[in-house]
Amino acid sequence: MQLSPERFRSQAQAALRDPTLQQALSRARSGFIDKRRKGIHDIADFEALRERGRRIRDLALSQLDHHLEQLESAVRAAGGQVHWAENDAQAREIILGLCRQADAQRVTKSKSMVGEEIAINPALEAAGLDVVETDLGEYIIQLAQEPPSHIIAPAVHKTRQQISELFDTHHHQGALKARLREIPELVNEAREVLRDKFLSADVGITGANFLVAETGSIVLVTNEGNADLTHTLPRMHIAVAGIDKVVPTLDDATTLLRLLGRSATGQAMSCYTTFVTGPRRADDPDGPGEFHLVLLDNGRSRMLAGPYREMLRCIRCGACMNHCPVYSAIGGHAYGWVYPGPMGSVLTPLFRGLENTRDLPNACTLNGRCASVCPVKIPLPDLLRQLRAEQFRRNITDSRTRWGLRLWGALARRPALYALSTGLAGRLLRLLGGKRGRIRRLPLAGGWTASRDFPAPQGPGFRQQWKKRQTERKPV
Amino acid sequence: MSSARDNILRRVAAALDGRNGNRGTGSPSGGHDHPSDASPPRPQWEGALLDRFLDRLQAASASWTGVDTLDAVPTTVVDYLADNGLAPRLRVAPHRLLQNLSWPDQLEITTGTDPQGLDVALSVADAAMAETGTLVLCSGPESPTTLDFLADHHLVVLRREHILPYMEDVWASLRRRPDFPPRSLNYITGPSRTADVEQTMQLGAHGPRSLHVLLIP
């Protein structure tokens, strides 16, 4: 079934009932949190680094038009070309046009969330191109015909057994009978299969972790080295990135790189961090003959203008989802679109419309752990709350919640009525609690009592007890 | 009809200048108005630069050998290949530092970027940083990027004096070069790896399975 943010509820329920997924999620949960915790240790004042990262991103965004123009000139000066796309359709058209121009048959791709956002793979495949994802996780889910479930670990929801089965089907035509294989064997097999693809690709498509305005460089961060083979070996390199990715200088990128690796995987530096500037030079022995940078707006300039600008600081590290107890209960697919977890619950409504993503801003306990680890200090709970307020203003909030709030407000504004009602409710609940002191099934609170007992109130209300105490102490 | 470029830039400008906008005031060319710019928060260490570099290099699963002189590089390479059970075949980058070395006859030396027979590659680092045990390699006529990523095993010659403390120092050093920035500037920290199968680290994903530094004076 096609995933959709509108079906969050049923997708989450399905995820909770999927034992294999739950097994994968519980493995990932502690792993990512421990890695980050250890990884930030070598910087004495990590908070100061976060603050610096926030300032750098804010400053870059506050002069975004200038930095974009500077970036464009620098890319051109290095012999590259810059293309601008207002939306996903334009981006697809540009990229498809470039592939045709290169007379391409095979395209290698290095994991790109913007690539997912514009759904480039189906567009290229529909045009008859052979598109191969080269990040191992991304390759696995391409074989499984699934979208990524995590922004830095796209196949985090897959177990080794499932990967063994996929490789058996696609590399051995089922001859291995999906025998569970060791991890080195699986990695080696993918290496061999993908090596041929790298060597025969006509065009390589990458995303960009950052764009550096002063030099016109795109920054690519990987551990596998797949991005480097993707941009070095084919005739043409196309990089696609959101306009929000620009930072002014190499030193700014340096600070953000210190935050990115530590926040994502606990690494002080990823294995491969590459600054690509333009195409192959006249005397270079290798590299692509053409370099194209596709800059995508797709709603980002609108975000810049509105109350959600802080979300554009995001550097896509995944720390928020790694630390989110909701994400770790249901995984990334439940969110129904490209960006999952806390950052996705803010971004998806902004990209896809609040009326099509009703659940996302609400499916969060506002526990604040995401904001406490965000490398650029995005106040994710505040932004989610803001989206809820917008839902309320635009009458998107579900009617049960609206009625509940209305009733509660009517009582809370009238202390005498409130005291009367809560007093009555207290007595009723105590009655229902009987001798057990708790209630196993409570009408109108089935969501609670489906899995939890409901405690009956302990004696008469506080204010009643307090009044009694005051009277006893100060006899009139 | 206005172009996508103009539309986007106009919307961005409007967002920054509009009622809710706040356009930054820092130097537009550099954006260097960061607070307390003197010392960015970054790892600190006690002890020598070299020790830090080697410590971090090994933490990233790379290895190293100290070589007394440049001329001793060929014998060190031969020993390394023998010790690791590798065939006596080497792809050498067309780097000036490696041009006048005399290679023993038993070693088959190849050049160029042909992926065939690219088992072990030897290239030269432009710099290194102690902060993270990272090698810096710039693409160029003397340094094909292909070698650094397609080889199964990557050997890198590094001059001791090229080890710098931090990435900021690397930028300051490389900026002085007339061909800066190169097409591909690679920060390499250990061999290729992946944790995409059950979050279990596995070396040798797409790039080299091993990374070995030959440290020369």
Next chain:
Amino acid sequence: MSDSAVTRPDTVALYVTCLVDLFRPGVGMAAVDLLERAGYRVEVPDGQTCCGQPAWNSGDEAQARELARRAIRQLQGYAHVVVPSGSCAGTMVCHYPTLFADEPEWLDAARDLTGRTWELTRFLVDVAGLPADSLGPCQGIATYHDACSGLRQLGIREQPRKLLGAVQGLSLREMEDTDTCCGFGGTFCVKYPEISERMVSNKVERVRESGADMLLGGDLGCLMNIAGRMQRLGVPTRAYHVAEVLAGTADGPAIGEKER
């Protein structure tokens, strides 16, 4: 407002919270007792209902603002306002000023309240200087759940542990993931019951692993959630608000237990 309270530095206004008022009045009484032991005169301003948190977290800003105005008026003039809940105190301290960003007069009043408002354990340690002597008593092994709002909005972590360290007869045994959300989240737990169930089940598992026979916390919502799940699963660990243990009244029925 009680005129006698105005500017008297030894007077504390107790903002009891709706959950404590209705479900666990003993927590309020324990808070009163602790504040009096620390040398403060306690008043409970009349007309308290709800701080507006449910409305604020559900996007109904108008209602949140209205309830905030009421609370601000009720609590005017007190040198200290103490709340036995991290999430209600957090709403007042962190969110009231946001609510009135566009109303300068109310913004000043909200900020003024912010400077005087304390979560109970934080007030006892950081202002009142407890524990001066022993607290409790309470026999048993306890584990402490860091409720999210108190922890991340108000920085409460050490204070309850410091106080619990002075309780005669009590030993504290930390569970794993003390700072992971229990899945309560106000209306979240009834809007997304299945997700909440998984989260609270994880929490109960950590409680169980700790081997503690008591679960303590500073927020009644979380405690009712975890206690309710433990009771449904037959886990015998008993849940109390930290104030009850500190005041030595945790010998009575735990949350969701029958009167003895």
